[in-house]
Amino acid sequence: MRSDIILGILIMALCFISVPIIAATVGGWYAYWGTLLLSMVWSAVILWLKISHWENE
């Protein structure tokens, strides 16, 4: 597997795992909007992976 794909998946996994961690540790509005922020990062990374391995379906 290419290194950029591994890096992308690692960042996405980190974003996903961070959601309950910030909820348990920080809580409140920070966790609420922080989850959205992590989702935005996830979304940007998955878009980058798709674009960089573009296939004409």
Added chain:
Amino acid sequence: MIMASIPLPTPESTIAVGIAVASMLAISVGIGVYFFRRSKNFDEWMVGHGDIGPVVTGLALTATWLSGWAIYGNAGLGYTYGWSGSWLIGTANLMGLSLCVVLGYRMRRYAALGARTVPEVVRIRFNSRLLQALAGLTMMILLIVYSVGQYKAMASVWRLTTGTDWLWSLALTAVLCGVYLALGGYAGTQFSLALQGGIFMVVGWIFGIASIFWAGGPAKIAEAISASSFVRPGGASTPVSLSGYTAPISPAFPGYDWIGVTASLFMFLFMATGFPHNIARFLGLRKTTKKEYTLLMIIVALNCVTPLMVGAMGFAARAVWGSDLMTLAPVYGDAAATLVSMALGGPVGGAIFSMAVFAAAISTLAGMVMIMATNVTRDLINNVVPKASPRLLLLTSRLLIIPFLAIPLWWTYTSPPPVLSEFMSGSAVAQAGIFFFVVAVSMYWKRATKFGAIATIIYGMGVALLHPSVYGKFFPPFNHWGVWALALIFGCGAIYLGVSLLTKPVPEEQLSKIFSKQDQ
């Protein structure tokens, strides 16, 4: 805590809501009429001309994704459960929908091979008519359940803003929805969905932000939530604090503990792609450039913020009204968003918000009804009788819209589910577990087999019956929502993987027609 009076419906609000909802539906019917001329045969009615652009597809995708749950039920979750309601609000819903955008794009390849419905994608992938029929039947069962939630959202908001009985207003809404579905087919519905998605995005953002200021700002809301405890519908107080992201209310509540939290995160991750009415949005998408594809993703990202905005309205309502709404039978905390919109903007505010709820609920309902009608005609009738007349199939599909709109309406009227979002999450988990693997993963994993897919459907439907509110309460540990949801989702994954690896692979010559050289 700030205390303010709870708004009540007035004759002005009744008129304003009627006008707002009727306007939105009238435009949708107009779109349906416009596309009537472009849906000449059964194929065109089912999937259009494959020429729909990224903006319409992006908005339509968010419209089918964000239903009455997001625009109505979310405020109820925030209001009733505090921060622990965030998991069902779907704070991480963008992760799931962006995954759907990436995986779902391959639907175009199957559309080019002749797929007109989601189960037909499965038939082409596995060369199995039995699997197509089974997938179609499963979708129908799960989508009927999910449809009830849409009617309940519309019914509750109608009652709250007008104070009148909702049956006839909803029956009329269903008729108008049926008209634009029957006339416009897939393409007309896709454009109506885009309009509705745009409406609730703008409305949800405006009311969400305004509600935070109305309640005195984020710090005051957080302070009020921290000081609150869970109050049961009816008004009985409990000592369970709402200050944290878990609340030990009942094992059947997803925010009960971190197992439930984990399950709800995976549910949101998989269900956006698992929803057949979501992934079907890509069947009519035209070939896009990378820039257009990025635009589609940006639209999706912007509208996935809307559920959080509506959730914030629930927190704001809790800060202002305390637990007063928990005595407001029969909707209780679910009344929060509507009442906040009326408190913020009077009858006009209530009307605009009601229009957004109707837009969200009717768009998801339309997407599902379209799927169910074609499940019967294309995936069952045409599957068994391949030479059936396309004209007859088109007429039958149009007629089937009537029962698929009427059955959930009748269900909602005679036996409405008590807590909207929890009820819908039962169907959502099953769709996530089954169709994420059977449809989406199968488009990418060459080693998947039809036996793996069939076993996944059977397992998923079986475990769905063990939902904590159905039979799970008699069979611990399935009385715990998190355990049940994880068993369903990951059980489906394990069965799909295991049975596929143990059974004969699809012949290479057949796979070469579906997978490109880049996939080899």
